[in-house]
Amino acid sequence: MPELPEVETIVRQIRSAVVGRRIERASLRHHDVLREVTGRALERGLAGARVTGLERRAKHAVFRLDRGTRFVIQPGMTGGIHVVGTGERDRYAVLRLGLDDGRTLLYRDIRRFGTLLLLDAGAWRRYDAALGPEPLAPDFSARDLARALGRSRQAIKKALMDQKLLAGVGNIYANEALFEAGIDPSKPAADLAPAAWGGLNRAVRRILRAAIRSQGSTIRDYRTGTGESGGFQLRFKVYEREGEPCLHCGTTLTGTHAIDARITVFCHRCQR
DNA sequence: ACGAGGTCCTGCGAGC
DNA sequence: TGCTCGCAGGACCTCG
Numbered sequence: 001m002p003e004l005p006e007v008e009t010i011v012r013q014i015r016s017a018v019v020g021r022r023i024e025r026a027s028l029r030h031h032d033v034l035r036e037v038t039g040r041a042l043e044r045g046l047a048g049a050r051v052t053g054l055e056r057r058a059k060h061a062v063f064r065l066d067r068g069t070r071f072v073i074q075p076g077m078t079g080g081i082h083v084v085g086t087g088e089r090d091r092y093a094v095l096r097l098g099l100d101d102g103r104t105l106l107y108r109d110i111r112r113f114g115t116l117l118l119l120d121a122g123a124w125r126r127y128d129a130a131l132g133p134e135p136l137a138p139d140f141s142a143r144d145l146a147r148a149l150g151r152s153r154q155a156i157k158k159a160l161m162d163q164k165l166l167a168g169v170g171n172i173y174a175n176e177a178l179f180e181a182g183i184d185p186s187k188p189a190a191d192l193a194p195a196a197w198g199g200l201n202r203a204v205r206r207i208l209r210a211a212i213r214s215q216g217s218t219i220r221d222y223r224t225g226t227g228e229s230g231g232f233q234l235r236f237k238v239y240e241r242e243g244e245p246c247l248h249c250g251t252t253l254t255g256t257h258a259i260d261a262r263i264t265v266f267c268h269r270c271q272r
Numbered sequence: 273a274c275g276a277g278g279t280c281c282t283g284c285g286a287g288c
Numbered sequence: 289t290g291c292t293c294g295c296a297g298g299a300c301c302t303c304g
Contacts, residue, residue, distance in 0.1 A: 074298075154274085
């Protein structure tokens with residue numbers, strides 16, 4: 001499930017293969033990954049355009065095109081982005097972009113929870129403005145984190161995962177960061193002690209950086225841009241460890257769906 | 273304004 | 289063996 005580290009990994013790996021390339025052909029096979037654009041408009045907006053940049057924003061890959069537009073891929077749960085040889089078959093292919101060097105940029109998505117967007121400059125500004133700050137921005141501080149989340153009465157875990165408040169953190173890394181910071185996931189964000197934000201910010205940034213170094217976490221479907229599995233799932237301390245002993249104190253880890261209907265795993269002794 | 277819960281979609285594993 | 293069912297959850301939506 002691509003969160004920030006997974007999308008960052010993909011973007012870094014495929015950037016050199018796509019930036020500078022011209023898209024010669026665009027063909028969309030499933031239209032249910034579109035929201036604000038028709039399939040024909042997407043294909044026409046991509047075919048003939050040159051890719052001038054590729055970045056990550058939150059959990060999304062953003063292709064800058066020479067027409068002043070941006071092509072955004074939200075991989076959702078099972079989306080993957082790969083540069084493959086011509087003619088390579090893939091039963092989960094959603095979009096193929098034929099590049100001018102003969103290779104193909106492939107968006108595949110098993111469950112098609114992902115979304116494709118084509119945004120002009122104004123739409124991109126609105127899109128970008130609706131997302132919270134990037135936790136890995138070089139100067140992102142505990143104060144910034146407190147400012148982003150500290151007014152929310154929501155459980156801190158839900159606030160961490162709210163893309164409007166903070167960009168890029170999903171269920172896996174929210175669980176891991178809260179364990180590392182020793183914070184009860186159900187605690188309202190606004191109730192965190194002022195001193196707690198420093199530890200949480202360090203934990204979030206550390207976990208995300210470590211996951212990027214491991215090329216992300218492969219649970220089921222995620223593959224890097226070059227088709228490999230990530231490695232961070234081997235270092236989970238709570239996620240997928242419900243019922244197993246806490247690595248700090250040995251207490252049996254608790255699993256619950258009480259927060260946002262997502263699996264939350266935590267140590268009720270270490271996380272207060 | 274906020275929280276709760278539903279929806280999309282398919283593969284996988286458990287249970288019968 | 290083959291079926292049904294529940295679960296995984298990012299982003300978005302509606303309802304109260």
